[in-house]
Amino acid sequence: MDNKIESVKMSNPIWENIFKRRHAVSESVLQNLKNVPIFADLTEKELLEVEKIVHRRKYKKGEPVFRMGDPGLGMYIIVEGSVDIVEEYENEESKLLATLEDGAFFGDLALLDEAPRSASAIAKVDCDIIGFFRPDLMDLLYRKPQLGIKILFALARVVGERLRRTNELLSELQRKYEAQ
Amino acid sequence: MEKVSPFSAQSLNRTIWTIFFILIGIALVIVAYPYFKMVIVLFVISWIISVILNPMVDYLESVGLNRAIAIFLIMFLIITLIAGSVALIVPAAMRAIDAITVKLQSDFLKDITLQLEKLFEEKFNNAGLARDLIAKLIELGSGLLNNMGGLLKNASSFVAFLGIIPFVTFFLIKDRRLIYHSFIAQIPNKYFELSLNVLHKVGDQVTKYIQGQAIDALIVGLLSALGLFIVNLFFGHPIPYFFFIGMIAGIANLIPYLGPIVGAVPAITLTILNAPPNVGTIILWIVVVFALVQAIDNNIVSPMVVSKSVNMHPITVVIAVILGGNIAGVIGMLVAVPVWGIIKVTVKEISWGVKHYKLK
Incomplete structure (x- = not known):
């Protein structure tokens, strides 16, 4: 990426790790899945089912995991490394929205629909990442409906929490604006 | 990132190499095809069957049945149905082919030939043309029937071929996700x-x-x-x-x-x-x-x-x-x-x- 990343201080509940659960790095996919709120309620047996359908990928420093505007396909969990979430516009400097570390997850809204990604995710260092995608979730919903519903309900909670934070932030900004 | 113009020498070079490799690929497929024809046909048939059966397996899995057992049950049911149908259809098909062959060699055909010869004699003043036409048609029909009969009668290799299909289909359904994951893992x-x-x-x-x-x-x-x-x-x-x-x-x-x-x-x-x-x-x-x-x-x-x-x-x-x-x-x-x-x-x-x- 050639564009210089400009750091911004404003909070971004959609992309930041608002769940703040930092864990020791674990090589085990199972342990990493357990640490993600979307899979937190699952039993060991159910996690083993999820483990079968996730994709484990390695990204080099600077390599995009996905680009802003790409059709959304699913979420990623960082096993090891860190990922910059960046807004990229043509002929403009890129804006850094958040930097996510080990155990954080991102792109979860794409589990719900194919809307274009609202930011790019770029590996800040060499990364080990787990991907969980919408087609696999749909397949799971059909084959193991009880497990699928558990995941969907947890996903709804995560999305709800992000919405609540966004709402709080918006209210705060509105108050500040009205006070001026 | 440096942009490469679609008309630059670098781009042209890449296009030529791409076309070259595609042509080599096509040539390899044409050369190898006769050797792999049966394997390809076997896999295509097994894959089509696996696609048809997969929703039933998924359904049984969704009600709590183990995937392997679900596949086994469905395949057992289908094979029994097919075997039953074949037991009914094959003898019927053989009888039908034999009946047509007998009819073709009987007086029935001679009657038609005579009627046609008469018709050609009256209309075109050329009975020989009708005889030639009928001879050609008989040759074509007999060849076709012999081939069909041969196909059904040469059952041993056909059964062996059919025997492998359920085996391949079983694993294509059971390891569907594993095959898909192994393939996806290779993609940059x-x-x-x-x-x-x-x-x-x-x-x-x-x-x-x-x-x-x-x-x-x-x-x-x-x-x-x-x-x-x-x-x-x-x-x-x-x-x-x-x-x-x-x-x-x-x-x-x-x-x-x-x-x-x-x-x-x-x-x-x-x-x-x-x-x-x-x-x-x-x-x-x-x-x-x-x-x-x-x-x-x-x-x-x-x-x-x-x-x-x-x-x-x-x-x-x-x-x-x-x-x-x-x-x-x-x-x-x-x-x-x-x-x-x-x-x-x-x-x-x-x-x-x-x-x-x-x-x-």
Whole structure:
């Protein structure tokens, strides 16, 4: 990426790790899945089912995991490394929205629909990442409906929490604006 | 990132190498094809069966059954059904072929020859032409019947071939996700999401298309058999093996436009050979049955069960069927349209992916 990343201080509940659960790095996919709120309620047996359908990928420093505007396909969990979430516009400097570390997850809204990604995710260092995608979730919903519903309900909670934070932030900004 | 102009020497060089490797690939496929023909046919058939059976396996898994046991149960049921049908159909088919062969070699043919010779003598003053024409037709018909009989009688290699299909199908269903994951794991990060998305969309459409075609073939087969059964009821059973003919019509329906003719011809031929008193009326009713089945299929069944995503022009269908026939005979003709549909959907989805994903 050639564009210089400009750091911004404003909070971004959609992309930041608002769940703040930092864990020791674990090589085990199972342990990493357990640490993600979307899979937190699952039993060991159910996690083993999820483990079968996730994709484990390695990204080099600077390599995009996905680009802003790409059709959304699913979420990623960082096993090891860190990922910059960046807004990229043509002929403009890129804006850094958040930097996510080990155990954080991102792109979860794409589990719900194919809307274009609202930011790019770029590996800040060499990364080990787990991907969980919408087609696999749909397949799971059909084959193991009880497990699928558990995941969907947890996903709804995560999305709800992000919405609540966004709402709080918006209210705060509105108050500040009205006070001026 | 430095942009490469599509007209630069570097770009031209890359294009030439790409074309070169594609041509080498095509040449390798052509050279290797005769050696792998059976393996390819085996895998294509097993894969199509696995696509048809997968929803049933998924359903049994969703109600708590182990996947391997679910596959075993469904395959056991299907194999029993097929074995039962084959036990009924093959002897019937052999009897039908033998009956036609006997008829062709009997006085029935001599009578027709004499009548034609008389007709040609009267109209064109050339009875020899009729004799030549009949001789050619007999040669063609006998060759065709001998081939069909040979195909059914040479059952040992055919059974061995059929025996491998359930085995391959079992693992294609059981390890579907493992095969898919192993394939996806080889794709570079840059194309990972694009490939995953395109593969899913193509898989989804192809699965719906194949399952739709299977349901459509079954319904057309049953409707044709029912129609012929009704004709039989009214005219004193002039059409033998009507259920077998109905099923052939259902399978032949995989070939658009040509399928119904393939279905109607055996019914009409067997009726003529049976020579019932009101043969003309019966033939008319057979034509009505197949026309009615086609009308029901085109206006009600097909729009409901077959995906519209692989709609194609009649000329494309004819070209695909000819190509399929040249490459893999009758099976090639049957799978030509679905395979062409798969290629069409794949190209469409790849071009969608390339347009929507930022690959540079």
